Amino acid sequence: MGTQEIRYFQVGSHAVGNRLLDPGQRTVQSDPERANALTCGHRACQGCGEALGARYVVDAALRATAGRLVAVNATGCLEVFSTPYPETSWQLPWLHSLFGNAPAVATGVAAALRAQGREDVRVLAQGGDGGTVDIGFGCLSGMFERDDDVLYVCYDNQGYMNTGVQRSGATPPGARTATTEAVGDAPGAPFGQGKDVPRIAMAHGVRYVATATVADLRDLEAKVERAMEVRGARYLHVLVPCPLGWGSPAALTVRIARLATQTGLFPVYEARDGEVTGVTTIRRPAPVEEYLRPQKRFAHLFSHPSGPAALARIQEAADRNIRRYGLLGDGGPS
Amino acid sequence: MMEKPFAITLDAGSSRANHTGSWRNERPGYVRNLPPCNAACPAAEDVQGWLFHAEGGDYEAAWRAIVRDNPFPAVMGRVCYHPCETACHRGHLDEAVGINAVERFLGDLAIERGWGIPVEAPASGRSVLVVGAGPSGLSAAYHLRLLGHAVEVRDAAPAAGGMMRYGIPRYRLPRPVLDAEIARIGAMGVRFALGRSVTDLAAAMAEGGHDAAFLAVGAGVGRKAHVPAGAAARIIDAVSFLHGMEDDEPPRIGRRVVVYGGGDTAVDAARTARRMGAEPVIVYRRTRQRMPAHDAEVEEALEEGILARWLSTITQVEAGEVTVERMELDAEGFPQPTGETETLAADTVILALGQDCDLALVEGLDGIEVEDGVVSVGPDMMTGRAGIFAGGDMVPAERTVTTAVGHGRSAARHVDAWLRGTAHAPAARPPAAGFDALETWYYEDAPHAMRPRLEAARRASTFDEVVSGLDETTALYEARRCLSCGNCFECDNCYGVCPDNAIVKLGPGRGYRIDLDFCKGCGICVQECPCGAMAMGPEPG
Amino acid sequence: MRRQIEGARGVAESVAACRPQVVCAYPITPQTHIVEGLGVLVGTGALAGCEFVNVESEFAAMSVAIGASAAGARAYTATASQGLLFMSEALYNASGLGLPVVMTVANRAIGAPINIWNDHSDAMSQRDSGWIQLYAETSQEAIDLHVQAFRLAEEMSVPVMVCMDGFVLTHAFEPLEVPSQEDVDAFLPPFTPRQVLDPAEPVSIGAMVGPEAFTEVRYLAFHRQREALGRIPEIAADFAAAFGRDSGGLLHTYRCEDAQTIVLAMGSVLGTLKDTVDALRDEGIPIGVVGLTSFRPFPMAAVRAAVGGARTLIVLERAFSVGVGGIVSADVHMAVAGLDQRHHTVIAGLGGRPVTRVSLRRMLLDAEAGRLEPLTFLDLDRDLIDRELARVRARPRSGPAAENILRDVGVVGARPH
Known part of the structure; x- marks a missing residue:
């Protein structure tokens, strides 16, 4: 993958920038003139992973399109904290319609641009996991199968955070939410439920599918850039920790995202035309406990009698990901 | 301009009117902590500081940053036992940064390019006598010149360098390198009076019209331990042996050589003997782990075919042979005799049992105290006699070239202050940059660039340098392994990871500023700072 | 040039002449023929520069229409019944954002029980969605209303729904004149959006608005529809001048001069009603008809002026509000408040039941005779209702009332449980 091409042994491939790198090799985020598509003054919580992820993604997309970009936003935290009247934090053309229709609205924007011969302007749609994997899923699937020229970005914080932390189809097993409280014999979200939308996107034959996190900026930016090189439907699924919903210290947002990848719980990969074509391997393997412990939503796993068994199941899921995607770099699809 | 519907449609970027800084209850800030390399450097080099320049390929700036503190980068890069590398936090990750190798690269480059050091301070009109042209004396002379004082250096030896010349073998420190760095000091206007020992300090000061003196006589006298020996036994002390290597006629030692001792000098002597065609055996009374010699030196010696007998003492020396008694460790780990002996063939026994300074010049001087063979000095390095300072091997401290250089630097500042009627107060040391404050994830995994070595067989028979230098690519690579512990090196991570765009990038070399209008105090920047150069602090008031 | 074509086809061609740039198609009876027709026109290239999604x-x-419109494209879709309800959330959004989408609603009942036939329940359910609702009396008027709708929508930045009765209009073949491309181009200027997603002038469309400004935002929407009350007749007049047909406007009056009784209705039932009134006029009974074209915005003053002279006012509706009665009636009654009139609401033609001249004549004669109830369900099978109500009282049971009734009327497939 492109992220591996730059090896710079100080903070090389991993930090945001490096004073010694050729400017062409630096990240978008290191640029003092970066777009700040989502600028200051937004009302996201302290340490919001979604605010960070959205700026990373949209800035990268703006660079990839030389500023010829329009964004469509589903209802959700990102929309609410960025555009309360009378102020907006967005610095690109941006449209919010409804919770469940962002992919279709984006299709409409793309169709309009095509009809007007303005196909140099590209379309990015974005939403949280609720707006993507649940209520917006019908529209998303339609956008996918029609191969509409839209990059859809899901900022996955694993629950309905805007409405007060309820379970979504992306909430992981064991997690406490307001609708999967840590009560009863099997506290937290049930095991055996939930959707893997990146794989569902791949099953649609979507041209470019990738997962990423706010913990690996170079990887994320490279994926946005590659996504913008492709015409047709594309899907990017970005894990964005939510200090409020996950019960994690605000300062740990990036660290927890990193642990999600290093435990194998969140596999980072990309796929073209339905086939996995690249995997970001684990550099510093960690047991799932290291990821789960700092998050209060998993606190019961460390105190409830059912905890050890639940932890074992979560570790199993991580191990399965590691095998499935070859996350340790020992074979697998990479 | 489009006719925007009221409230539904808003002007881009208008949220900058909403100052979210009011949410904050703690604020991040940048710190400057003391990196472990700097803390460990006996010569007080700003190691991290000069590596910073080297990382950017500005080698002259890097070299000039070294010589602010140490006039001998090329020598250091060869003979320093680099406590900086021992302390280096990178060692917890993979291997310590090869600081010493980079320093040597810079030192050699300076010699190759002929970089000089201008004396810019106005002449003070004061003069200082430096006794001893070793690392400490030369370092003091150098710094005193930089401070504008006239300096005369006297030494009994015919050439300057002290133990650097007369104690360190050529294969570790080629003489052209030493000569070049000493010549550079000479070019700054330091006057050398060589081949002139000082026996009467007061007279010497009066003769030269000096206002102060810095005494820096090296430990050039081999310690005489009692070893029972027959009349025909050939015994030589290691200091004399190594010193003799600088004479026109090197000492004769024969083929079978026993070196007695476990310090660096013992190893130097053995390796020198090896290069003269001998087959040296090091005899040491404790275990290898307890040898005071630096391990890399011992390792290289063994690679060169030098034999060693640990847990052994010499009980008798006769012509052509020595008797060795095997020792064993007692419960406390001290070697105890076992009574078991054997005989080793030995044309020469080289004793390397420690060194002393010749303190004749201070004998009888009022106010100067000598205890355990060294001169007592205060924190300002002044002896009990006003205006007479001392450093290097002469004072209680580790006896290494680097420590000596550090003494010279420190003494120069105190002498300067004393001459000006003030006191030199060294800057307070900032808090130590701890390893735990680093977010090491961001550093690429990168192994130490091993210095290419000469073939062991080849080096055993020549006095060519054993360890050769780094080429530029490797030096750059090595410099860039620096973690910059505790100090910002402009990696842009804070600028990138802030969800509120509340960090302002000020441009190359100028770092960053927190925009407190928007910083919500989440602390991600501090948490994700790779080098621990940020910390959260309380809001004022 | 008149051609013998289906109403849906006429609408498809009329819409095509308006040069929509994005057409969204999803099938639902009885609208489907319209988007099918547009699909062909796009596919053949007859409608160029249009994305058919x-x-x-x-x-x-x-x-999709919302996105397209916000990106500055003229956007169109068509639906009916359940489909209109399914897009209800988006309807409110399109109007709230002031996006001038034009949509045909081929009016159809709403289930359950599922029913594909015509009434006005679907459009009435979206009465408060913020869309302008124009009701066509004939297929020709439907054709003409679309041309006016685009102009109105885009001038006012308000979406417009053109309602035409399902099957009755959409599927009827008759001689229809579709406006020529040249004439439409002359009448309808290219879309100049009030606001648009454009990198050259980035704005955020669709902000969250709190209590401090929400009322004002909604009032402005109200105000805009009131302004539309002025534009609708002007555009109709322009249209009449350009095309020679009296289509659209706020309402039409028919034989209302000296009418003692006036019947107000919307849609295709007006044809039958006019025929019935003609017959009664011939018999000397002074009855007139008001055909309401613009239901939203509701033309209070025009309605009051049109019906104010009558002693008896009957509102004939193709939908109703369960638990209340008439929907249109409520607005009409507000328009005539304070007048000395008798008011009747007649609910007719639900779920495609034919509204016959016989039934209308009987109802109007009842009204003349003072026998008409304030709220009447035309042609209601009273015996069936009484039997069902009696049985429910006697033997309460589970299951949908609809199935029970169907079984009672002997419809095949409705099995006893």
Whole structure:
């Protein structure tokens, strides 16, 4: 993958920038003139992973399109904290319609641009996991199968955070939410439920599918850039920790995202035309406990009698990901 | 301009009117902590500081940053036992940064390019006598010149360098390198009076019209331990042996050589003997782990075919042979005799049992105290006699070239202050940059660039340098392994990871500023700072 | 040039002449022929510069139209019945954002029980969605209303729904004149959006608005529809001048001069009603008809002026509000408040039941005779209702009342449980 091409042994491939790198090799985020598509003054919580992820993604997309970009936003935290009247934090053309229709609205924007011969302007749609994997899923699937020229970005914080932390189809097993409280014999979200939308996107034959996190900026930016090189439907699924919903210290947002990848719980990969074509391997393997412990939503796993068994199941899921995607770099699809 | 519907449609970027800084209850800030390399450097080099320049390929700036503190980068890069590398936090990750190798690269480059050091301070009109042209004396002379004082250096030896010349073998420190760095000091206007020992300090000061003196006589006298020996036994002390290597006629030692001792000098002597065609055996009374010699030196010696007998003492020396008694460790780990002996063939026994300074010049001087063979000095390095300072091997401290250089630097500042009627107060040391404050994830995994070595067989028979230098690519690579512990090196991570765009990038070399209008105090920047150069602090008031 | 074509085809061609740039298609009876026709026109290149998007639902259809309109494209879709309800959330959004989408609603009942036939329940359910609702009396008027709708929508930045009765108009073949491309081009200027997603002038469309400004935002929407009350007749007049047909406007009056009784209705039932009134006029009974074209915005003053002279006012509706009665009636009664009139609401033609001249004549004669109830369900099978109500009282049982009734009327397939 492109992220591996730059090896710079100080903070090389991993930090945001490096004073010694050729400017062409630096990240978008290191640029003092970066777009700040989502600028200051937004009302996201302290340490919001979604605010960070959205700026990373949209800035990268703006660079990839030389500023010829329009964004469509589903209802959700990102929309609410960025555009309360009378102020907006967005610095690109941006449209919010409804919770469940962002992919279709984006299709409409793309169709309009095509009809007007303005196909140099590209379309990015974005939403949280609720707006993507649940209520917006019908529209998303339609956008996918029609191969509409839209990059859809899901900022996955694993629950309905805007409405007060309820379970979504992306909430992981064991997690406490307001609708999967840590009560009863099997506290937290049930095991055996939930959707893997990146794989569902791949099953649609979507041209470019990738997962990423706010913990690996170079990887994320490279994926946005590659996504913008492709015409047709594309899907990017970005894990964005939510200090409020996950019960994690605000300062740990990036660290927890990193642990999600290093435990194998969140596999980072990309796929073209339905086939996995690249995997970001684990550099510093960690047991799932290291990821789960700092998050209060998993606190019961460390105190409830059912905890050890639940932890074992979560570790199993991580191990399965590691095998499935070859996350340790020992074979697998990479 | 489009006719925007009221409230539904808003002007881009208008949220900058909403100052979210009011949410904050703690604020991040940048710190400057003391990196472990700097803390460990006996010569007080700003190691991290000069590596910073080297990382950017500005080698002259890097070299000039070294010589602010140490006039001998090329020598250091060869003979320093680099406590900086021992302390280096990178060692917890993979291997310590090869600081010493980079320093040597810079030192050699300076010699190759002929970089000089201008004396810019106005002449003070004061003069200082430096006794001893070793690392400490030369370092003091150098710094005193930089401070504008006239300096005369006297030494009994015919050439300057002290133990650097007369104690360190050529294969570790080629003489052209030493000569070049000493010549550079000479070019700054330091006057050398060589081949002139000082026996009467007061007279010497009066003769030269000096206002102060810095005494820096090296430990050039081999310690005489009692070893029972027959009349025909050939015994030589290691200091004399190594010193003799600088004479026109090197000492004769024969083929079978026993070196007695476990310090660096013992190893130097053995390796020198090896290069003269001998087959040296090091005899040491404790275990290898307890040898005071630096391990890399011992390792290289063994690679060169030098034999060693640990847990052994010499009980008798006769012509052509020595008797060795095997020792064993007692419960406390001290070697105890076992009574078991054997005989080793030995044309020469080289004793390397420690060194002393010749303190004749201070004998009888009022106010100067000598205890355990060294001169007592205060924190300002002044002896009990006003205006007479001392450093290097002469004072209680580790006896290494680097420590000596550090003494010279420190003494120069105190002498300067004393001459000006003030006191030199060294800057307070900032808090130590701890390893735990680093977010090491961001550093690429990168192994130490091993210095290419000469073939062991080849080096055993020549006095060519054993360890050769780094080429530029490797030096750059090595410099860039620096973690910059505790100090910002402009990696842009804070600028990138802030969800509120509340960090302002000020441009190359100028770092960053927190925009407190928007910083919500989440602390991600501090948490994700790779080098621990940020910390959260309380809001004022 | 008149051609013998289906109403849906006429509408498709009329819409095509308006040069929509994005057409969203999702099938639902009885609208489907319209988007099928447009699909062919796009496919053959007859309608150039248009993206025809086959979406996965009506919700998506309206959402695509929203995106397209916000990006500055003229956007169109068509739906009916359940489909209109499924896009309801997006309807409110399109109007709230002031996006001038034009949509045909081929009016149809809403289930359960599922029913594909014509009434006005679907459009009435979206009465408060913020869309302008224009009701066509004939297929020709439907054709003409679309041309006016685009102009109105884009001038006012308000979406417009053109309602035409399902099957009755959409599927009827008759001689129809579709406006020529040249004439439409002359009448309808290219779309100049009030606001648009454009990198050259980035704005955020669709902000969250709190209590401090929400009322004002909604009032402005109200105000805009009131302004539309002025534009609708002007555009109709322009249209009449350009095309020679009296289509659209706020309402039409028919034989209302000296009428003692006036019947107000919307849609295709007006034809039958006029025929019935003609016959009664011939018999000397002074009855007139008001055909309401613009239901939203509701033309209070025009209605009051049109019906104010009558002693008896009957509102004939193709939908009703369960638990209340008439929907249109409520607005009409507000328009005539304070006048000395008798008011009747007649609910007729639900779920495709034919509204016959016989039934209308009987109802009007009842009204003349003072026998008409304030609220009447035309042609209601009273015996069936009484039997069902009696049985429910006697033997309460589970299951849908609809099935029970169907069994009672002997419809095949409704099995006893």
